[in-house]
Amino acid sequence: MAGNAWRSTVSRVMGAVKSQTQPRTFSRGMQTVTIIPGDGIGPEISSAVIKIFEAAKVPIQWEERNVTAIKGPGGKWMIPPEAKESMDKSKIGLKGPLKTPIAAGHPSMNLLLRKTFDLYANVRPCVSIEGYKTPYTDVDLVTIRENTEGEYSGIEHVIVDGVVQSIKLITEDASRRIAEYAFEYARNNQRASVTAVHKANIMRMSDGLFLRKCREVAENFKDVKFTEMYLDTVCLNMVQDPTKFDVLVMPNLYGDILSDLCAGLIGGLGVTPSGNIGANGVAIFESVHGTAPDIAGKDMANPTALLLSAVMMLRHMGLHGHAKKIETACFDTIRDKKVWSRAVQYTALKKNPVSESVTLILLFIGICLSKFNVV
């Protein structure tokens, strides 16, 4: 048994050293995953996901942690040490929606998590959901966004009264890192092409550096096609024909806008999975919608986003069989109009999941579980 634990630790370390997305091999043991339920509807949808995973007999052991910021020694805000320890040990996390604090004195928890674990890549696969109709069908693309620098560096100055300067930072290392991740992701997930999105005609030096690094990395991945496209052309073509795009890699701001644009194409933040990849092999998968405090605790929330993120997590861990099972059950449930009708419309248009008079969540779990009995 010690031998198995040692083997799985070694494979985890080797996996982290080689590349973050190589499938992990597990022997008989259960993989530990840190789950951060979050605020508002977070706890309910997290427990729904846990129940579904139990029914599907996924070999995962959950460790629940809270990430409310505390003031550490030296006065710096940080996440609680138990949460950090748990994440560092398990390397995989699943996170529900976190409340953005106003006047709490500390920065947002999402930002803290990003800084603590150096989550440099935000990955959002956007696939059209069968059974949920939007004006766009056959969307199948992935947006990979650099998450640490760019326009969101937070460096701003008031030069003179009435003139503000915001600094956009692009570095060689970060650009190379995200480009490498994007190409590895494309290779591991059998994607045909990677497109770098930029505005180098205007921001010649910064986006030019980003592009140069992407080109350099592309040389090492000849099996994946590399193209470059201006941000405005991507936006224009995306709303006319999203099937033209495969994997998109871009700096922070363009990534923010484009990933939300693509989420809107498939139905909104309530149905979009998202994953954050960090250095040292850490990966945190999350639902990106809001906390919906008005329906919290009323058994009315839509767990799809968190569930699809959890499926993404399973794929990252190499548990493809379980991932497929749960994903199919989820899509079958969505296709079932009884459960889905009013729920998703509301979710798609607003950032908060829905209010529905039927106990949606139990119905959802029930239908998912019934699928597993057949399999």
Add this chain to the structure above:
Amino acid sequence: VYRASSSMFLCKLCSPYWKQCINDSPISAHQPPPAKYGGRHTVTLIPGDGIGPELLNHVRELFRFCCVPVDFEVVTVDSSVVSEDEINNAVTAIRRNGVALKGNIETNHNLPPSHKSRNNLLRTSLDLYANVMHCQTLPGVQTRHKDIDIIIIRENTEGEYSSLEHENVPGVVESLKIITRVNSLRIAEYAFKLAREKGRRRVTAVHKANIMKLGDGLFLQCCKEVAAGYPDIAFDNMIVDNTTMQLVSKPQQFDVMVMPNLYGNVVSNVCAGLVGGPGLVPGANYGKNYAVFETATRNTGKSIANKNVANPTATLLASCLMLDHLGLVDYASMIRKAIFKTLSETRLHTADIGGLATTSEVVQSIMREVQKTGPLTSEYI
């Protein structure tokens, strides 16, 4: 109905300007440059690259056919030349004439940063601070969304397009985004004035002030200050990523939108895609003393250049905006009516909107329409 009646009311109030109120023209306080040399206007024409030259030739052909009293002073700007003399000549010509019609000039982004974008140089030298784009669902064009009618006003001179970049440490590049109070107030004032003139009810400011607290925070604050002076127009704001999400699911909720430079680039391209593509929407760049008209999405269309397949609608509608600006409103509405009549016929759609017609077929059809309904034209076809 409300919109029509409010603009008619305004028209009765300001009768000398009533003609300008009921069409797509800019703020009524504008005075068109005086027509010289026998009542004919001179307009600078910059052909640009890609499909620009051929489409602007069609514009000249159409204007000659309709006997429009406009002469074009052609200034070529070669994108491959490194020196800035040509673009400076173009700027001088526009200063002289006051109005220009242009195609997009290509920027080779593999050249070093000292070679700036020619289009950007033109906009900043002439201080064309407002880029206005009116996206509306056009009859006869198949789109996923219906009933779109959005006016996008984009700050055109500062923001992320200041081209101020430096590399302090090797491998670390900083790009400066500048937001000033003066320019933000100016663009907000323009947006609200335009909204009032056109009888629009709501202005939405698009920003990312939750992250760029000082920069976009200043922009938002200026918009709020200006909004206070227009109590008849509702003002709200939306973060740019939510905006793009809402645009692809429910674009009908937007009325007038105002935003800094980069977000304007993204949002205007999204909206152009929603109403049918880059070949249909005209754009205008207004400054205090000058105006330059071009297609809204500023594409060069290199891959379809000189193949007679480009859609001339955007360029022709841009020339109509120019005619409105010059005060030649009757010619503008005559040509516009002919364009829309042609657009409603599916067999005259070009490839970008799903048809098989060529550029010349479309232009010929427009000329036939003008002949049917308009005054005497120069040739009988």
